[in-house]
Every structure is written in C-alpha cells, then in structure tokens.
Amino acid sequence: MKTTDKDSCLILVSLLVKHGVRHVVISPGSRNAPLVVALAQCDAIEKTVVIDERSAAFIALGKASIVDGAVALVCTSGTAVLNYAPAIAEAYYRKLPIVVVSADRPMEWIDQDDSQTLRQYEALSHYVKRSYNIPSRCDNDTSRWYVNRVVNDAMLCALSGRRAPVHINLQLDEPLNVRKPAEATHWTERFIGHVAPGRILTDSELTHLVERLSSPNKVLVIGGFHKPDTLLNESLGRLAMMPNVTVLCESIANIHNRLFIDSIDSTLSILDDEGKRSLTPDVVITFGGALVSRFVKQYLRNYRVGEHWHVGMTDNTIDCFQSLTLRIDMEAGSFFAQIADAMRESVDSDYSARWHEVAREARQLHDKYVSSIPWSDMSAMSVIMSMLPHDCNLQLSNGTSIRYAQLFSSRDIRRSDCNRGVSGIDGCTSTAIGASTVYDGVTVLITGDMSAQYDIGALTVDCIPPRFKMIVMCNGGGGIFRFISSTSNQPELEEYFVVKRHFPLQQMAEAYGFRYFEADSEESLRHNFQNFMEVSDRPSIMAVHTPAEESAEVLRGYFKRHAR
Known part of the structure; x- marks a missing residue:
C-alpha cells in the first residue's frame, strides 16, 4: 500500500x-x-x-x-x-x-x-x-x-x-x-493524553448554595438548548419535586419529566403583570445555550430577580437577563446532582404549585384555541408534533419552525435540536442531514420554504440515508417576517422580506431521488403522514402547503387568547 x-x-x-x-x-x-x-x-x-x-x-x-x-x-x-x-x-x-x-x-x-x-x-x-x-x-x-x-x-x-x-x-x-x-x-x-479532574462543589460552597435555594425562597430553573444528559434529567426531576422549585425547559433542552413545564411561551403568554410579579423568583438558575423564548427573556429583564446563577462550562460571563450574580463553571449535570443530593424540604411553599396551575390553564387554552383555528401553520404543526415517532431525532430550522415547536410539548420526543448557537437560517438542512448519518433511528427535519431554499444544495450530497425525513412548511416564504413586529407592518414586506417565487420542490425531490408527498389540509396531512414516515430505500420530502397571511394572523391570535 x-x-x-x-x-x-x-x-x-x-x-x-x-x-x-x-x-x-x-x-x-x-x-x-x-x-x-x-x-x-x-x-x-x-x-x-x-x-x-x-x-x-x-x-x-x-x-x-x-x-x-x-x-x-x-x-x-x-x-x-x-x-x-x-x-x-x-x-x-x-x-x-x-x-x-x-x-x-x-x-x-x-x-x-x-x-x-x-x-x-x-x-x-x-x-x-x-x-x-x-x-x-x-x-x-x-x-x-x-x-x-x-x-x-x-x-x-x-x-x-x-x-x-x-x-x-x-x-x-x-x-x-x-x-x-x-x-x-x-x-x-506519539499521543499526548490529558487528565482533567472533574470540578465539584466544596462542602462550604454546597452548604451556602443550598441555603439560598431552600424554602421559602422561590427558585426558577430554566433550561436552554442542551444535549441529552441522563444525570441532568434525573437530578432536575428530583429538584422539581421540591415545593419551592419550578423547572422551565425549552424543547431543545432535551430534558423530559412530567414535573417540568416545557411550553414556556404558551405558559407565560397568559400571565398579566400582576401574575408575572407574583411568580418572580428569588433565585433563577439557567443552564444550556441561548434561549429561544423572547417571553422569558423579557419577563426576567422587566421583573428583576434577586439572584441569577448561570451553570455551564463557558469562557464568557453570560448575563442575558442583566441580573447575573453568580457564574458556576461546572457541567450542569454534575452541579444539579450535588444540589439535589443536598436539598431538604423544610418550609412549605406553593411556588411550584402556582406555576403548574398556570401551565395547566395555558394547556387548556392552547388545546381549545388549536381545536378552533382554520388550516394554517399552527394547525399543521399540531398534527405533525402529535404524529412524530417517540424515538425520532427532531431537527428544527430557524424561523417559525422552532418557534411553533416551542408551543407544543416535546416530552415524548427522544431528542430535539436546532442551530440556536447563532440562530442562522443557513445550513439547517445540511445540519440535519449530518445528524441523520450518525443516528440509527429516524431523523425528521421541519423547515420553512425559505430555509429550505437557502440550503437547497444539501439535497445533492451522496450521504443522505433513507431514514432522513424532511417536512417543508410552504407558506409563501418567510412566514416569520409576517409575524414579528419589526417587519410585519412594513409596506415593503411582500416585496423585500418574503419570498413568493415558485419553489419547485417536487421536481427537486424527484431529481435527487427523494420520495415526495404533499398535504394542503389536516385530512391530507394525516392521510399521507404514515406513508411519508414508513421505512423505505429512499429519503422522503413532504411539502405542507399553508396560507401565508392566515397563518400569521392565527399565530398573533394565539398570544392574545387570554391573560390572567
């Protein structure tokens, strides 16, 4: 050789x-x-x-x-x-x-x-x-x-x-x-190895931190994007049993427990000022990467907390809520495991119960609203999220896809990911394809038509496995711009921000060897979804056609549906 x-x-x-x-x-x-x-x-x-x-x-x-x-x-x-x-x-x-x-x-x-x-x-x-x-x-x-x-x-x-x-x-x-x-x-x-003893809290550090987290102090834990971590999941589950501790997590935090509130925007959007003020924590602890939820960021910037701790290995001091008091350079799983081991219930608290009551009300209002809306991005996402297999790897593009996913429980989905490090629209399809090449199960990408067009070259690569499934929300291109305040009312919206040109997705799918499916109603989506997801010798693409303006109006209505 x-x-x-x-x-x-x-x-x-x-x-x-x-x-x-x-x-x-x-x-x-x-x-x-x-x-x-x-x-x-x-x-x-x-x-x-x-x-x-x-x-x-x-x-x-x-x-x-x-x-x-x-x-x-x-x-x-x-x-x-x-x-x-x-x-x-x-x-x-x-x-x-x-x-x-x-x-x-x-x-x-x-x-x-x-x-x-x-x-x-x-x-x-x-x-x-x-x-x-x-x-x-x-x-x-x-x-x-x-x-x-x-x-x-x-x-x-x-x-x-x-x-x-x-x-x-x-x-x-x-x-x-x-x-x-x-x-x-x-x-x-010649290989040079490396030994790095794991960081653990000293007895005095642990004692001090646990004192700050004990009742009657109100503690709010918030999880941003994070890889699945069994130790972290189990430790936070034990903490969430404390009556004064509430755990909020985004879908891409990849922690799952019935005691976690995993629909942050849905929950916070029904609270009025008095409700938010009464639930403002004494201590907020964040872990993971950048948060998707603008609601929780605005909430904790407007209602200043007494203490904010950020946990994670980082080179920077991250003060997203403008109230940071403690930076903890530890892996989140190790930190919360030590805290959970040391916590003891003492003084009764109804803090967790009040958060969960709001979350239950928000879920009831969510279900009522979604059941009454016309065919739109939101109704399509409701069907898709309910039909995803539990063991799939869900990949979400930036734009409306990740924001819609945040409104639905992801408790039954094995893993969810999105490029939220810098939140770029470019490369979402390629990232999902890369993930699918090293995941043995099904990888499902939910993307928008603008995001799909931005990374259309990804469909040409030879490494795409048959277990890769791509759902394209075809809503007239750039649905997010019809919703967010900075662009939705601009007279230039339709000409400069959204992309209405014909997107020949079917022809591209056929040219690159994908199976192709379409849906333009709840009935057709439910009917075609099982065939789309079935095991095949080729990857699959499904185009879900939804009305543009109506979808934006439905999403705006969702956040106005009720206020406590």
Whole structure:
C-alpha cells in the first residue's frame, strides 16, 4: 500500500484517530490531495465527501452534535475555508469540537498574486478556540516533532474545558502527488493524553448554595438548548419535586419529566403583570445555550430577580437577563446532582404549585384555541408534533419552525435540536442531514420554504440515508417576517422580506431521488403522514402547503387568547 509522502499529513491523520475522531467531512481539491490520500488509507475514520464547503461544514456540525465528540473537516486552499465560517460560528456557541483542517500554499507565496494565495491562517479566529499554522517543511525530526506537538495541542484544546472548534492551517508544497510505501514513524505514534479532574462543589460552597435555594425562597430553573444528559434529567426531576422549585425547559433542552413545564411561551403568554410579579423568583438558575423564548427573556429583564446563577462550562460571563450574580463553571449535570443530593424540604411553599396551575390553564387554552383555528401553520404543526415517532431525532430550522415547536410539548420526543448557537437560517438542512448519518433511528427535519431554499444544495450530497425525513412548511416564504413586529407592518414586506417565487420542490425531490408527498389540509396531512414516515430505500420530502397571511394572523391570535 502506498500513501502520501507528506509526513505532516500522516502525523495529523494518526493523531486524529488517537484522539477519538471517527468521522471526517472532506471537500475535494488539489492542494489538500495529500491529506485526502492519507485519510483514504485510514480505515478507522469514516469519510463523507461533500463538494460545497458551506454545506460540508454544517454536515460536520450535525455529526458532532450527535456523536458528542470531535469531527474533522477538511478543505483545500483559497476561499474554501471562508465558506466554513457560518457553521463554525454555530459550532463555537454550541460547544461542538470540530477540527477544521485547511490545506494552504507555503507561506512565502501568500499575497504574491499566485493562485489561491489568500490569508487563511486565523481566518476563523473569532469562532475557534485557537488557530494553528503548520509550515510546509516536515522532513527532519525537529519539524516532525513540531507537527506532532501542534496537532496534539489542537486536539486537547478542542476537547478539554469548554469544547469548541479549532483550526489547523496546513501548508503543503509541491509536488502534491508523490506516494511512498506506508510506514509508521515515532511522530505518528506519539499521543499526548490529558487528565482533567472533574470540578465539584466544596462542602462550604454546597452548604451556602443550598441555603439560598431552600424554602421559602422561590427558585426558577430554566433550561436552554442542551444535549441529552441522563444525570441532568434525573437530578432536575428530583429538584422539581421540591415545593419551592419550578423547572422551565425549552424543547431543545432535551430534558423530559412530567414535573417540568416545557411550553414556556404558551405558559407565560397568559400571565398579566400582576401574575408575572407574583411568580418572580428569588433565585433563577439557567443552564444550556441561548434561549429561544423572547417571553422569558423579557419577563426576567422587566421583573428583576434577586439572584441569577448561570451553570455551564463557558469562557464568557453570560448575563442575558442583566441580573447575573453568580457564574458556576461546572457541567450542569454534575452541579444539579450535588444540589439535589443536598436539598431538604423544610418550609412549605406553593411556588411550584402556582406555576403548574398556570401551565395547566395555558394547556387548556392552547388545546381549545388549536381545536378552533382554520388550516394554517399552527394547525399543521399540531398534527405533525402529535404524529412524530417517540424515538425520532427532531431537527428544527430557524424561523417559525422552532418557534411553533416551542408551543407544543416535546416530552415524548427522544431528542430535539436546532442551530440556536447563532440562530442562522443557513445550513439547517445540511445540519440535519449530518445528524441523520450518525443516528440509527429516524431523523425528521421541519423547515420553512425559505430555509429550505437557502440550503437547497444539501439535497445533492451522496450521504443522505433513507431514514432522513424532511417536512417543508410552504407558506409563501418567510412566514416569520409576517409575524414579528419589526417587519410585519412594513409596506415593503411582500416585496423585500418574503419570498413568493415558485419553489419547485417536487421536481427537486424527484431529481435527487427523494420520495415526495404533499398535504394542503389536516385530512391530507394525516392521510399521507404514515406513508411519508414508513421505512423505505429512499429519503422522503413532504411539502405542507399553508396560507401565508392566515397563518400569521392565527399565530398573533394565539398570544392574545387570554391573560390572567
């Protein structure tokens, strides 16, 4: 067997494997040919080839979110690496360890008007933990030692502490096509490990915090996006049994318990000022990523709490409610497990009971409203959410899809995800496809027609498994703009914000080998959904056609349905 003669590529691939990387997404090119050859000879890494670098990066992001480990991303020189920026920014804020490897020309040719000689090193510096630049020369023990040390450091950086992407810019000189017999060297084998003792609260810290959380203090726990975590789920379940503790969680927090209130917007929207004031907590504890709910953010900014603690591994001080008093740099599961073990019921409190009474009333009003509305985005989402299989991986695009999903209970869905790190519309389809390639069950993407058009190139990739199901809400393009206050009343709305052009989804589905389904009423949606979801040898797309203006009006009416 012959491989590349570039030792830097061989060292890099060897260390990817030793640090646990099992998936790489490759975009083909010329300058990265030696690295592609080295990867091709490595059976320990599964390779996915995606031509479009922007889509490739989101596919890597989707993979990383499910495997909960590092995923490598490889591109050639020139503008290729710049296309990674949206996905890498998302990965940074979702704390996903993507290892970006960009092939580059030797540094002496940068800015010399030669082909593809732009400044690649640190091109992603704002959205990676660290950037590394490996020189083209790797032909003696000193240079091989340097490459080995740098790659080990990059992997440790990505995987330790607050996980995040790193960027390795790998200079490669010509010739690029020389091959040699495969042989191991000391530098491909030398792995640098890492030991990081877990952070736990000291007895004094624990005692102090538990005192602040004990009755009669009112405690509100709020969960933003988070990966599924059994320890976190169980610990919060025990805390939610305390009469003075209420747990609010978003659908993408991925915690499930009958004691959790998982429809935040639906619940808060029926409270008047007096109701909100009476339920304002003494201590609010947040965990996970950025919140979708604008209602809870406005609530806690307007009704200032006495204390706000944020729990999680972070490099930044996150003060979203403008009331932060304590930053706790621990994994949420470990923190809440210690707190739950130490909490004791003492003074009676009706705080949790009052929140749950509001939640029950909100659910009754929700059911009554949804049962009375005409065919619209909301009625379609009601049917879809009720028919999703319990073991599916639900992927939601940004825009109205994630906002509608927040209004319905996700307790019976195994996992829900959305690109809420930076909330970009780009790459939602690619992310879902990437997730589907490493999840054994069914992955369902619910997206809007504008989001789908933005990432339509994702449908061309070869790695889409038959278990991938894509629901496109076809509501005239940009339904969110018909609802939000900043655009809904603008005279330019229909011409500049929403996209009304014909979207040939059926033709695209057929061209790229998808099974295609349509629905334009509750009856047709219920009738076609089972066929859409059935096991097949091809992935499936369903277009759900809903009226644009009526859907926006129904959603506005939902938040005016009642106030306590």
